Amino acid sequence: xxxxxxxxxxxxxxxMEEEEGKSNTIKIYNPTYLMKPRPGTxxxxxxxxxxxxxxxxxxxxxxKYDAELMADLCKExxxxxxxEIKKMGYERYKLVTQVVITEAQGQGxxxxxxxxxxxxxxxxxxxxxxxETLVCNALVFGCxxx
Amino acid sequence: xxxxxxxxMSDQVNADNIDMAQVSMxxxxxxSALVQEAVKDVISPTSAYNHTKVGLWVNMIxxxxxxxxxxxxxxxxxxxxxxxxxRNGAGLHTATSCHWDTEGDGCYTHKVEFKTLICIxxxxxxxx
Numbered sequence: 001x002x003x004x005x006x007x008x009x010x011x012x013x014x015x016m017e018e019e020e021g022k023s024n025t026i027k028i029y030n031p032t033y034l035m036k037p038r039p040g041t042x043x044x045x046x047x048x049x050x051x052x053x054x055x056x057x058x059x060x061x062x063x064k065y066d067a068e069l070m071a072d073l074c075k076e077x078x079x080x081x082x083x084e085i086k087k088m089g090y091e092r093y094k095l096v097t098q099v100v101i102t103e104a105q106g107q108g109x110x111x112x113x114x115x116x117x118x119x120x121x122x123x124x125x126x127x128x129x130x131x132e133t134l135v136c137n138a139l140v141f142g143c144x145x146x
Numbered sequence: 147x148x149x150x151x152x153x154x155m156s157d158q159v160n161a162d163n164i165d166m167a168q169v170s171m172x173x174x175x176x177x178s179a180l181v182q183e184a185v186k187d188v189i190s191p192t193s194a195y196n197h198t199k200v201g202l203w204v205n206m207i208x209x210x211x212x213x214x215x216x217x218x219x220x221x222x223x224x225x226x227x228x229x230x231x232x233r234n235g236a237g238l239h240t241a242t243s244c245h246w247d248t249e250g251d252g253c254y255t256h257k258v259e260f261k262t263l264i265c266i267x268x269x270x271x272x273x274x
């Protein structure tokens with residue numbers, strides 16, 4: 001267990017701890033007390049949407065709805081979308097990802113969201129992928145944390 | 147210091163990652179009664195899935211939950227998500243993944259099943 005102070009760009013240092021034998025790194029974030037995200041690190045809705053679509057399409061292209069497989073696929077998609085968005089470099093953003101996979105049986109469905117946040121910094125991205133047998137809806141919410 | 151952990155959740159509520167020793171009431175407990183009441187106010191066991199009304203119901207449930215959350219006056223940002231689905235034997239899977247501070251943030255999901263419809267309401271609370 002060793003901790004190395006690492007400077008992630010301009011700003012206060014972030015301590016990254018690595019556990020020996022484990023691949024997960026625990027990042028400890030210090031508050032920056034900046035009311036707005038640094039220029040270039042704002043949650044960009046259209047980029048995130050594009051990224052989510054890039055993840056969904058190849059994964060769901062020829063997939064048929066199967067109750068047992070879908071549970072795992074759903075979680076896998078969620079994880080992957082989350083990882084991809086984290087790679088995009090939104091450092092001070094807390095991310096909430098939700099994926100809903102529905103069998104396409106001709107039923108009606110309605111999904112709505114309401115958020116209480118700062119509309120200038122926080123945003124969400126939504127993507128839908130449709131198939132013959134299934135409909136997949138992915139929502140990514142990004143909330144700025146100073 | 148805050149530690150940001152990555153956690154994966156399914157649509158089942160997972161309250162294990164909330165530290166009970168530090169907060170008097172977990173996010174789930176604070177919010178569960180509000181959410182259940184807000185859903186009950188809009189749809190009842192006798193309501194049938196109606197294509198024209200669903201849009202209205204979903205908005206009303208979300209706004210009802212949001213109003214009650216605002217009354218708590220906690221330093222938190224909230225995300226409320228509501229899904230209403232017609233029941234015809236089709237399958238549904240939901241997964242949630244969150245990149246946040248496991249000490250201060252939490253989520254709560256409430257599912258109601260009636261004869262012709264299913265309603266799933268989820269609330270995420272992110273501490274400032």
